[in-house]
Amino acid sequence: MTTSSRKLDHIRICLEKPVEANSRPFDDLVLIHKALPEINEADIDTTCRFLGKRLSAPLIIGAMTGGHPLVKEINVRLAEAASELGIALGVGSQRAALEDKSLEDTFSAVRDAAPDIPIIGNIGAVQLKRSGPEVIDRLVEMIDANAVAVHLNFLQESIQPEGDKEASGILEAIESAARGRVPIIVKETGAGISLEAALKLAKAGVKIVDVSGVGGLSWAGVEAYRAAEVGDSELEEMGRLFWSWGIPTPVSIIECKAQGLDVISSGGVRNGLDVAKSLSVGASLAETALPMLKPATIDTKSVVKAMNPYIRALRISMFLTGCEEVRQLASVPLVVLGRTRDWLDARGFDLRKYSVYRELAR
């Protein structure tokens, strides 16, 4: 099976089946309501800077597609919507276009549709290791990218019949790429990044991670459906067993931030309140992928319509926590409840830092 046709399988399954994790970790974070916000709603400014450009809000439409003629239109609509909204966009893995040059325009069309926004290129870590750091320049050229995400997806590869599980030497490959002129973002794809992995990445010179933790799309889930379609019942069972494997998104944000990395929140970001919560525990931006897929099969307006409430709810969250600027969300008090609390306790984090000390420090 080619990279290109596998990509179509994934999109079809994501459009037709329930493919999300069985938990909603963001529900464990509760921002403390400020009955006296002491700011005017009209003065709220949701803008921020990312990769040298100004965004209207700290939002990215996450990496999904490109690499097959049938999905070019999806990419163009995502790009037009991101451009209209003034937010950033990630493209899906550019591997297919490296293998077949005729597919390049399914990616380059994104830059044509959105000349001014930050666009993030994408390649799998194993592919980077095999191709060497020079491949980054080709990826950047293809879409005039402002950064390149190197994705880690070993959970997915483990459940794929054709899965590529050669994970040795990846850190070295990332270290070489991080020495280049273009910012590298190390990105998971739904299983999160731990403190231990973040420490290694920081030492390798990586500055930005995109956590893509548990709570949203489950690749084990997607691959379970694929395995069922070809009658591989054992692999299907593996996909179901590992459906929600990994580190919940809020935990991953906190663990990566503790290593001094710039953090993009992703994996189950489903509204603007999740965006505000992400920023309150240390993320600089938040990203959503799966919820934009279906609208992008319709038209650009549908993507804008699906994305607009994120900005509106972020604004409301900022008003009710007394934040005029996005960066102030990093110091609002919140409580961490439930499984997320247990998890962080077990990992040695003192959660009073968020709930009590912040309020005292204000």
Ligand SMILES: Cc1cc2nc3c(=O)[nH]c(=O)nc-3n(C[C@H](O)[C@H](O)[C@H](O)COP(=O)(O)O)c2cc1C
């Ligand atoms: C159809 C689809 C294709 C994806 N392809 C890629 C990819 O090529 N590269 C990548 O880094 N992530 C890819 N992802 C993962 C997303 O970028 C994101 O990390 C993940 O879906 C979690 O976010 P969500 O819960 O908001 O969907 C894909 C996701 C979807 C839904």
